Amino acid sequence: MIDKTTIWTVIALLGIGTFLIRFSFLGLIGGRPMPAWVLRHLRYAAVAVLPGLVAPLVLWPAATGGDFDPPRLAAAVATVAVGLWHRNVLAGMIAGLVVLYVGLGLTAWL
């Protein structure tokens, strides 16, 4: 259970911080160009956080008490592979869910 103070603090500060990130150039910095090295780092911000966030959830899923789970790993691989291949978020999502349910079904049945 998450503490109420934590929730509201995170909502308020994450909201303000995210707004300031979005407002930065449009609102404050204007048309002045950003140093190339800053742009170069910003380009990789999302791809630097999300894979690291999701990796432990794939290898050590909470639902199995942290034990390695083949259907979940297979679903993860399918999601990335199809997303990479088709350049399409929805296609990856569907592929992952199909593999997950087939995998879980097979495991339960065997």
Add this chain to the structure above:
Amino acid sequence: MPATTPKSAFWTGFRDGLPFLLVLLPFGILFGVTATEAGLNVLETMMFTIVVIAGASQFTALQLMTDNTPTLIVLATALAVNLRMAMYSASLTPALGGATVWQRGFIAYFLVDATYACAVTRFEAEPDWALPQRTAYFFGTVLAVCPAWYLLTLAGALIGSAIPGWLALDFAVPICFLAMIGPMLRTLAHLAAALTSVTLALVLAFIPYSMGLLIAAVVAMMVGAYVETRTAS
């Protein structure tokens, strides 16, 4: 050819935004469900989605809070997810920077992946558009995606725990993240950053308070930038 009026630009934006609903649909519902399962009530869930309006960082913050991560690290990691929006902001400044400060405030608030993707593509295709057309277009895309984002979250929060366990919803969040990551891996530099992030996050998982993830992210960003300079020349 008749000149585009702001009104018709607005509806062009609305139409361009609609296809993004397909992706928002599972995301919004899932955020509502996940937040409720983590113990947030409907008010907290909705405030979260309305105040922050950035799906990936909302999931990140929620996941870290569930793991009892200190608030400072929750904020730093979730904000890192949103740093890409500084790029969006910079990229739209030549097109929209002339709007009034109030308009720019609202544009900034509604600057999400979908509205940015529409605007940057359309402004490039329609170089003749003046500021009123561009602003109207942007708010057209906003109308298509943003109210739906709130309503889908609400739907998810209300469905909440009614979802049966065999659906293995615990894994729907990782699948959503992974589905976003696939199309992001456009270049060798993106791939290098992603692999660094995964490797370091796993190796550093022993560091308390999810600080390993933050370290992994900073190093991965530097690796991406480095590989870009090496491959570009």
